[in-house]
Structure formats: structure tokens, C-alpha cells
Amino acid sequence: MNALAAIGEILVLLGTFFYFLSALGLIRMPDVYNRMQTSTKSATLGSLGVLVGVGIWALGTDFGSIPWLTKTVVIAVFLLLTNPISAHALIRAAYKSGIPLWEGSVVDRYREHLEAKEKEKVEAPEGAEETPTEEGGEE
């Protein structure tokens, strides 16, 4: 039983260390896109470590039971699904509201994508109805 507690402690230590790394990336990176890139990735990994670690650790204690592991795995899967979605929405909002890229950035795929779509719409305005617009806005 004690081996489960040891494995859980190691996982929790790894997760909190990744929390620290994500906050460090939030400080060290030059612009908002890079900050979101590093910190969301490591915060998601840290959450997985902490949640699954706590579930395994609780199995090794005297009060723990199987529902602990089940509930923590449910929260971990929920965070794993929703964290990239919220990061994507925030970064698209940042791009739409005109925040400039860092001056060292060399690739802007989203602008190329938008320009290609604009050119395609200008050249063939009849075919624009079949392709659904990406935004899905009200306009």
C-alpha cells in the first residue's frame, strides 16, 4: 500500500514543478503568443500530474478509496479537454484585437491563411457559399 503513496507523491512533485515552470514561462517569454504557448502546455501537464498523483496517493492512505481516483481522473480529463480550447479562444481574440507579434517572429501562418482565403474569395465569389466561414459570426 505504501508504494502507491510513493508513486503519487512523485507525480504530485512533478506536477507542481511543472506549475512553477509554467509561471516562469509566463515571466520570461517576450510576447503574449509565446507566453500562452509555453504556459498553457506546462500547466496542462502539471494539472495531469497533480490530479492523477493525488488519486494514486489517496489509494495508498487509510482513508482513500477507488472513488478518489475516479473523481480526480474525471477532473484531469476535463482540464485536458478544455485548457487548449480556452487558450485557442484567447489567442484568437488577441490576434483579432491587433496585438503585434514579437519582432523576432518570422512565421505568421494565420495571416497567410487569411490572405489566401481572401484571394480565393475575390477570384471566385460564387464558390464562397459552399465553404463555411471559419468565424461563424453573426454578420
Next chain:
Amino acid sequence: MIGINIYLALIAIATLLSMYRVFRGPTTVDRLVAVDIMTTITTGLMVLFALYYQRMIFLDVALVYAILAFGGVIAFARYLEGGL
């Protein structure tokens, strides 16, 4: 239960660094990114407290907090895009 002080210290350092970005951040999206990371860290902290106080009900609190934080961040992003 020996090493829980280390975990709490690491979480505290991470929260302080995020608070620095919240107060310092040059744009609004910087502050929102920092708050998003802080909500993720708070969910992990609640799960740690559930183990420390041996109460399983705190896990439900953490799940509801994660759902509400996700909805809040999506709402803020839509507002910044001008779509809300």
C-alpha cells in the same frame, strides 16, 4: 504527507509569478493569460487540499470551479473579439 510543504511552496511561487504578470502585463490579453493559468493552478491546489483535509467533497468543488473558470475565459475571449 511529509512533502506537502514543498508542493505548497512551489504552488505559491507559481502564483506569485503569475500575479507579477497580472499587475505588470502590458496588454489586457497578458493579464487574461495569467489569470487563466492561475485558475488552473487553483484547481490543482483544491485537489491537494482535498487530500490534506481528507474530505472528498473538495473534489466536487474543484470540478465546478474548473467548469466555471472555463466558461469565464471563453466569455472574456468572445468579449475581446467583439462578439459578445
